[in-house]
Amino acid sequence: MSSSEDDIPLARANGRANAAPTSAKPITNASSTGTNGDADAGISIRFGPVQDQDVDMVEADADADARGISKRKSRASIDQKKSYAEPESSDDDDQPLSKRRRTSVKHEDPETDDDVPLALNGRKLPKASETAIGDESDSDAPIERRLSAQKKSIEQKAKKDAPAARKPAAPKKETKPAAKKQSNGVKKEASNDKPTLKKVKAETTSPISKNDKVNTKAESEDVEDKEGEEEEYRWWEDPTKGDGTKKWTTLEHNGVVFPPEYEVLPQSVKMKYDGVPVTLQPEAEEVAGFFGSMLNSTHNVENPIFQKNFFMDFKEIIKKTGGAKDSQGNKIDIKEFSKCDFKPIFEYYDAQRNEKKNLPPAEKKRLKAEKDEQEAPYQYCIWDGRKQKVGNFRVEPPSLFRGRGEHPKTGHVKTRVQPEQITINIGKQAQVPPPPPGHNWKEVKHDQEGTWLAMWQENINGNYKYVMLAANSDVKGQSDYKKFEKARELKKYIDKIRKDYQKNLKNDLMVERQKATAVYLIDQFALRAGNEKGEDEAETVGCCSLKYENISLKPPNTVVFDFLGKDSIRFYDEVKVDPQVFKNLKIFKKAPKKEGDEVFDRLTTSALNKHLQNYMPGLTAKVFRTYNASYTMSNLLKDIKASGTIPEKVKTYNDANRKVAILCNHKRTVTAGHASQMEKMSERIKGLRYQKWRLKQQMLDLDPALKKKKGAAFFEIDEDLDMEWVKEHQAFLIEEQTQKIKKKFEKDNEKRVADGEKAMPASDLNERLKAVKDMEAKFKKENKTGKVEAEGRGPSVERIEASIAKLDQRVETMSIQAQDKEDNKEVALGTSKINYIDPRLTVVFSKKFNVPIEKFFSKSLREKFEWAIKSVDENWEF
Template identity: 55%
Template sequence: MKYNGQTVDLPPEAEEVAGFYGAMIDTEHAKDATFNKNFFDDFLKILKKYPPKNGVKITKFELCDFRSMFDHFEAEKTKKKSMTSAEKKTAKAAKDALEAPYTHCTLDGRKEKVGNFRVEPPGLFRGRGDHPKKGALKLRVRPEDITINIGKDVPIPTPNVPGTWKEVVNDNTVTWLANWVENVNGNYKYVFLAAGSSIKGQSDWTKFEKARELKKYVDQIRNDYNDALRNKNMGERQRATAMYFIDKLALRAGNEKGDDEADTVGCCSLRCEHVTLEPPNKLVFDFLGKDSIRYYNEVAVDEQVYKNIRIFKNGKNPEDELFDRVNTGALNRHLASYMKGLTAKVFRTYNASLTFQDLLDRGTPEKGTVQEKLNAYNHANRMVAILCNHQRAVPKTHEQSMGKMRDKLRGLKYERMKLRHALFAIDAKYKKDKRYKEPESDLDDDAIATHEDNLKAKELEKAEKKFQKDNEKAAEDGKEPQDESVLKEKLKEIEADYKRLKKERGTEKHVLKREKPTEKIEEAIDKLEEKIKTFKLQMEDREAGKEVALGTSKINYLDPRITVAWCKEHGVPVERLFSKTLMTKFPWAMEVDMDWKF
């Protein structure tokens, strides 16, 4: 790095920390004042311990130049991308061999996969939302920081780096295999078994069964809190109002926060400033929820709830607690008096799964295509994600992704156009056929020329890569590589094909590379039209979901058996909705019948 234009010779310990920031200078984090301040404060502490070898005094963040580090990391990325298939294969094999001893453990005589077996590397803490500690230095975790949990009388595993474990315990009442305390927030970090392990599967099943059990008690709970909305005891009335919000709006219960934590709140920790009254019965919620995601909701509420909020706010300052006589612990103890293990979180799981089941039952088109059914599923998933406030910022790559999809759609229309023109070339009567006479939208002369130029460029690149790959394989097998003339001939063929396509522009005629009877061409057009229809639905679905995180609810709040039963009932492959990871996580859900309901 440079400081005020002068090259700084940093010792390895300080250079590593500078590199953490250098790798990020083109990200949004590096534009954040809090992130930069926290990084530089910690960097100065490291420099005090490991000062520059050439005596440069670093005191001002603005004079630091990390560009050379960034350029180095970018060059390394480029080098990695340009590795041959054989090199990538060798590197992966070496990595797998290095990790193999740590990926599994033995539990009650069974071999089980370990989940996060890698300790988080040192780096800069990102945080979520407006976290006050973002940019702080995450220190390297060493064996001396880690407690491991193993069986009695088994050999103690040796750390893979120099050092000795902080502690070795034999506790079979917990499911963690190792833990340590990270230095930024002082939180415990754990190593658990993988999502598909027997223990995790049992835990997930129990969680969703607990939510289903709530069905037996929910009417009584609702009757009781609705009655208590008018209770003369203000503590009872506050608790009833909080339960109304948790039930109807799927709010998290919320916990108290320290000054050095992000200012996020839940139901019980709402302040007066977070809820605004709008007559006659509307409440406007505006606060930062979990992970510093803004919760904004304008909602009409029960008349008594509206009246209660007005009473609770009366005489208080904006920063005062709205529910000053309720806390999460007391609320959960009250819920547990109805049903063992019942908490506010169980309510969220119950309402999310029940809403999802209802939306699927009402919104799935019985005679729709697979894509139409998938869109109905994703719509239901979106509604639940919105209920649970699982929002996300529009991905930076969204517009680029939609642009690629628009190009692909144009490509499908181009294929259809060429097939229509092939029919016209065979028999002019097809020009009057209403199925084929209308030209494709979005395909003017410029669009056709651009599309063909792009296709040609891709084909030329593909031919060159194939030639290179074939020669690499030949060298590996000890065979003679192909002569350059083979590639030149192939490129010449491609150029000739696209010259012919250029001549066809505007003629409404096309000669297929291989002759086909008209019935086969008509059949191909029908298939393309179905493909275009399906792809348009996929584009609509992608656009509709750009600000909603579907994965969180699917993993944590929606009983997976709802999805599996729905897939079986409607003939949708479950692989279209569950990734390989989720299939591994929920093996117990795969055996349900198609008529199973939450």
């Protein structure tokens, strides 16, 4: 459809025969699901036909992101003549565009690093009746259908809440100021102390003094009177912080840490080509080592695309460095990947890994201390006079690009980043950190609108990598805080937005109808807005860039989405939609459109975001995901009556989190290790039940009359604990005890040597291992006689019964955890909890039901969400 048809009514533009029928019932605005009495509209029936390929697991999840030590997600390539501040949505004219006119945008927001890809290779929980807990696992109906009424109820409540939320808050009564005034980080005039960074030489580093530490907590009331000491900075209580675009006034830091230079392999370690050892130049040998060292990562090295891309780059580097030779100096022409043998390289690196792994604890500790000392100057910067932790200060080492999902560039060589590629961002008055000897920085900037310290462009996708502050820094915390506050603001306008898009689903103008349909899909099914990619990029799409083939329509109102979403993860969803939405999608796909054509050919992400900003400043499509998750969780928590043990309360929270993840479409593929993990948990539970049986037999050994008193059934072994399993478990217990004794012996010897004492002889270890032999003999006797003798000092029936009660509690706790894990196998709870559910809601649950916050947030996440933990009580509402 040409752009000249922009303002032509939809019926005319598509032909009278395809105009929306005049007899269609009007869509009411009573519910944001927008159904004409269809109870299933807006409900997803996921996890069906899709069979994803295994996806490489990421080494570090959101917790590692929170620590700031994992690889950052790349940012968009941007014009270096412009500011390096985080780019906003462009102000493209809100007009129809053909796919030829759409610009390619390569942008991933490092503030919302979510949807960690997980591998698929799971199977159901092994049969164990003790783990079948709760009603949900017993129902054959998809949980989405069972949640449909709850979803509609929550959306109806949002409609009622919005008008009240729009009313200005009543003025607060003046209260008498507390005796102890919060300084909010402002320094006392009497103090002349200022945090400083120790300057680093190019070759050597010196650790930052512990005295430079900021955010010192008062250990006693009179600490406040000490000169030169700064109080805890509660930036979330400072309403003026973060106004405007200027992010800092003064900035000092020590630059970045480069990876070590490549160390050539020993002469005896060479890759082979057609059975012949090959000599390569160091640059080519390093690339061969990239592949050889990861032969155990079969998902990558057996991937044909990975092999093809690697071998193409490998041959190019061999050619550039002078070729490959045999031991006699004759040239070898490396043409076929199948003739390359990287096993000698793998065996060398694997031996090195094992050697490092088996180092004594004291040596590991020493090496870590040395590394920490060398990197100490880079771990902090001085931002507006305040010491802040830096996140990813290490430059990424060269390697093979893995990517996520089905990335077309997987296997290509990530080249070594040189100082000449790196731009430093620092204050004008600060001393610029020196580059390594013989090198120069690409550029030194003083961009006060940017929150980055250094940046460079990587060679795979041409994206920029940024060195940012750590997740627990004030700046990053403020970013999270603003994100969730913006989602809270949306609750004031959500009723009007939903009312308008329901109305515009029948708009005469094609562009308006496409906008309304897109907002409906983004709001109801948590689709990302999406941007079209370039030809050499992964074919990932979102709502605005959906292609003809990504949508299948099943009358009367079922839509099947099938496309590669963010991180090249396949998105498959079969959903029931509003009948008018179904009709619109049918019109948008009408001939002459065919495969490769865009469904929303009159819409771009920037145009959609510009439209949304008419309702609320700063509103973009991605805010809907945060709002829907947080508002849903907020309403679920109001109805929760958590009771019982801590594990039971945690499961109650996870159940609510899971509902949010399902309703907001935060799903994942089943991890490759899920089945084995569930099997291990099942085995542990069976092991506890076996212990219970042994204790019961010991009760009979002490008092045979108990069999008649308690009944024979009480003392029978569980059906699934047959003799074959019992013997396997006994062998496991024997081996486990053996390893414990050996490790304890080695640890004791290390301590003695460290203290200058003589190490214990091997005879001492043999003496300790006698206990294992006694255990083995005891098991053999029990298996033969069917009787278990009472153990321990002064055994009694009462003590054994107390032990059984403790085991029952452990079985119950572990069963709850097992069921929780099984329920979560296809739901990304971490994605919802960390990126989309306001962390203050988790804090409210923790405080309201007396559950330690450690049960929900790891140490790194507690640092990341310190502002949330300290800023609300149990009565706070989203």
